[in-house]
Amino acid sequence: MPGRRELNKEDKRRRIRDAAWSLFREHGFDATTTRAIAERAEIGVGTLFLYAPDKDALLFSLFRDELGDIVTKRFARVPERALLDQLLYVIRGFYERYAEDPALARRFVPLILRLEGDALASYAALNADFFARVGALVEAAKTRGEVRADVDGAVLGVNVLAIYAYFVLGWLLGPAPRVKDGLASLKPALASLLDGVRPVKAGVSAREGRRK
Amino acid sequence: MPGRRELNKEDKRRRIRDAAWSLFREHGFDATTTRAIAERAEIGVGTLFLYAPDKDALLFSLFRDELGDIVTKRFARVPERALLDQLLYVIRGFYERYAEDPALARRFVPLILRLEGDALASYAALNADFFARVGALVEAAKTRGEVRADVDGAVLGVNVLAIYAYFVLGWLLGPAPRVKDGLASLKPALASLLDGVRPVKAGVSAREGRRK
């Protein structure tokens, strides 16, 4: 049962998030001062740093929360189609979000490589959730006969994320990333990964089977 | 013919490099102030920023130069053995260097994702040089019959770097990276990549051929 204290904190958290997103969008990450964020959120500077250990961590948590929401929402509405299409449906959510704020996204991604302690743990949890959900899709695909029964869903999840990460990185670092282009280059790579786990029909290799 | 002006600049560059490495090693990147670097290099703070656009760029250029040297030196002494061993000989140079300063290396790697302008160009040049040298090794391996004649050496170079990057990243982000562990996990991945380009002997697949 949340008391006044917890409600106030929740409200401040919301105001900080809104203030930070709007200012980062208006002026960019570097040109936005922590004072300006505090002012728009109607709190003192000192208070801001009670809610985020530093400015980088603030940006990181903004994106991490949204990516978490995207995972939840997209997996809840996964289309009843082939595994590849299901994966692309989820991943499209990431691409669309990044494309909304490409400059901020470019600032966000390198932060992942510098995570430590709690922030690392929270990101790892997000990743683990993603793996598990991909694993569930893979299991369902097995019952449909799209994937060999002996494939480990969790391992496949890791591979999917690795390939996604590699492509989204190249896409983000390039000039003016467009969702369409990003998905177009990712799709064949994922398709090739999934080809490797398709059940092999007698006398026909997985790759040839797909071409039919 | 270098005049006094050029000699002075070269000397300052050297002093800055030495001062920065020693201080970064002693106190870490964040705890080292630009004032301290300038003082140990016996120059003014303002002068330091004539030689590096900012503190991050300074760390970046230190590592980039050393990695460039490693590429040159290691490729000059590549052993006359199988392609995989040659690649691992070169890459071991990177692992050993990173292992010397793991904390600084962790700070360095994310900087690569934020490169722009001249710094990006200089890093791209380093990469291109690496690809070309790997390409030369691949060509030599072709004449020895280790690699199929139709394989594009440059493309293989890109793949080698991609796999290396993936593994070195995971290794660096883990606790207390040891050279032995890093190479042990990288080796099978590279071996698998090279298996894919081995000449196929009649009636024996590349992978089975390797197992003999």
Added chain:
DNA sequence: GCTCAAATATGAGCGCAGTCGGTTTTCCAG
């Protein structure tokens, strides 16, 4: 050797992120 413009060097100063000792708000036991 002297002159002077261009190149190079300098450190006081500025704006920022982040801290910390003091203040206010919240909660609950009595």
Added chain:
DNA sequence: CTGGAAAACCGACTGCGCTCATATTTGAGC
């Protein structure tokens, strides 16, 4: 309702990265 402890908040302050107006050094032309 009240006392007081704990939690939350605050903004003046600190120390840092980086700038820029000024000073110094260099070397070509004479």
